[in-house]
Amino acid sequence: MNGEAKMAGVLTTRGIRIHTRRRTMRGYVLDGFLLLLSFLMLAPFLWMISTSLRLPQDSFSLPPAIFPTAFNVENYGQVFKQVPFTNFILNSLEISLIIVVGHIFISSMAAFAFARITFPGRNLIFIIFLAGLMIPGQVTIIPQFILISKLGLVDTHWALILPALINPLGIFMIRQMMMTISSTYDEAAYMDGASRMWVFLRVILPMVFPAVAVTSVMTFIGNWNDFFRPLIFLNTFEKMTLPLGMTVLNGTFGSGNLSAILAGVTLSLIVPLLFYMFGQKYLVEGITAGGLKI
Missing domain, CATH: 1.10.3720.10 (MetI-like)
Structure with missing residues (x-):
C-alpha cells in the first residue's frame, strides 16, 4: 500500500508539473501575441512622433525610416x-x-x-x-x-x-x-x-x-x-x-x-x-x- 501511495504521489506530482509547464507555455505564447498586437496598434503613434522630430526634407524619404536621423525639436x-x-x-x-x-x-x-x-x-x-x-x-x-x-x-x-x-x-x-x-x-x-x-x-x-x-x-x-x-x-x-x-x-x-x-x-x-x-x-x-x- 505504501508503494502504491508513493507511486500515485509521484504520478500526481509529475502530472502537475506537466500541466503547469503547458500553462506556462500558453502564457508565453499569449503574452507574445499581445505584445505583437500592442506594437501594431502603437506603430502609427511611434511613426507620428518619429516624423515630428525629422528634418522637413526627410519626411518623405524612401524607404521610410522608423527612427529620425536628426532630432529636430524646432x-x-x-x-x-x-x-x-x-x-x-x-x-x-x-x-x-x-x-x-x-x-x-x-x-x-x-x-x-x-x-x-x-x-x-x-x-x-x-x-x-x-x-x-x-x-x-x-x-x-x-x-x-x-x-x-x-x-x-x-x-x-x-x-x-x-x-x-x-x-x-x-x-x-x-x-x-x-x-x-x-x-x-x-x-x-x-x-x-x-x-x-x-x-x-x-x-x-x-x-x-x-x-x-x-x-x-x-x-x-x-x-x-x-x-x-x-x-x-x-x-x-x-x-x-x-x-x-x-x-x-x-x-x-x-x-x-x-x-x-x-x-x-x-x-x-x-x-x-x-x-x-x-x-x-x-x-x-x-x-x-x-x-x-x-
Missing part, C-alpha cells in the same frame, strides 16, 4: 510660430470642459428619473429617447444651424456647447448602472426624511461614479476631437478649436511642413491623454455596468 517651435496654438488649446479646453460638466449634470438627473422614479410611460419614453442614437449627427446639423442662427449664436462657442449638452448614450450608461443599485437605499433615505434631490446627490450619484467617469472621458475626447461642428459654426480664426485651427499648418494645397504638422498633432494628444489616464481605472467597470440590466 518643428515643435514652428507650431507655435505658424498658428496661435495656445489659443486653440484654451478654446478646445473651455468648450470641452463646459460640455462635460453640463452633460454630466443633465445626464445624471435624467438617468435618475428613468431609473429611480416610477411614472406612466417611463419605459416607452426611454426607448423613444434611445432612438436618438440611431440618428447621425450629419442629419440634424441643418436644423441645428437654423436654430443657432436664429438665436444669434453663430461664430460663438455656445453654438458648439448647447447642442452637445444632451447625449442619449451618456444617459443610457448612467441609467443602466443606477438600475443595478438596490431600492433599499432610496427607501432607507426617504424613511429618514431625505428629499429626492438629497437621495440623488448624496446616495445614488456617488455609487455610479464609474459610469459618470467613463461618460466624462468619452464626452471630453469626443468634443476635443470634433472637427465637423466647429467647421460649420465657427468663422473667426481666434475662436477656432484645435482640430479646426490645425488645418492652417497644412498650408495651401497641402504644401505645409509634414514634420511640423505631426508635431502639432503630437502636442494635441497630451490633454486628452491626461484626461484618459485620470479616468482609465473606471472605464472597464463603467462600461461593464452599463450592460448589466435593461
Whole structure:
C-alpha cells in the first residue's frame, strides 16, 4: 500500500508539473501575441512622433525610416510660430470642459428619473429617447444651424456647447448602472426624511461614479476631437478649436511642413491623454455596468 501511495504521489506530482509547464507555455505564447498586437496598434503613434522630430526634407524619404536621423525639436517651435496654438488649446479646453460638466449634470438627473422614479410611460419614453442614437449627427446639423442662427449664436462657442449638452448614450450608461443599485437605499433615505434631490446627490450619484467617469472621458475626447461642428459654426480664426485651427499648418494645397504638422498633432494628444489616464481605472467597470440590466 505504501508503494502504491508513493507511486500515485509521484504520478500526481509529475502530472502537475506537466500541466503547469503547458500553462506556462500558453502564457508565453499569449503574452507574445499581445505584445505583437500592442506594437501594431502603437506603430502609427511611434511613426507620428518619429516624423515630428525629422528634418522637413526627410519626411518623405524612401524607404521610410522608423527612427529620425536628426532630432529636430524646432518643428515643435514652428507650431507655435505658424498658428496661435495656445489659443486653440484654451478654446478646445473651455468648450470641452463646459460640455462635460453640463452633460454630466443633465445626464445624471435624467438617468435618475428613468431609473429611480416610477411614472406612466417611463419605459416607452426611454426607448423613444434611445432612438436618438440611431440618428447621425450629419442629419440634424441643418436644423441645428437654423436654430443657432436664429438665436444669434453663430461664430460663438455656445453654438458648439448647447447642442452637445444632451447625449442619449451618456444617459443610457448612467441609467443602466443606477438600475443595478438596490431600492433599499432610496427607501432607507426617504424613511429618514431625505428629499429626492438629497437621495440623488448624496446616495445614488456617488455609487455610479464609474459610469459618470467613463461618460466624462468619452464626452471630453469626443468634443476635443470634433472637427465637423466647429467647421460649420465657427468663422473667426481666434475662436477656432484645435482640430479646426490645425488645418492652417497644412498650408495651401497641402504644401505645409509634414514634420511640423505631426508635431502639432503630437502636442494635441497630451490633454486628452491626461484626461484618459485620470479616468482609465473606471472605464472597464463603467462600461461593464452599463450592460448589466435593461
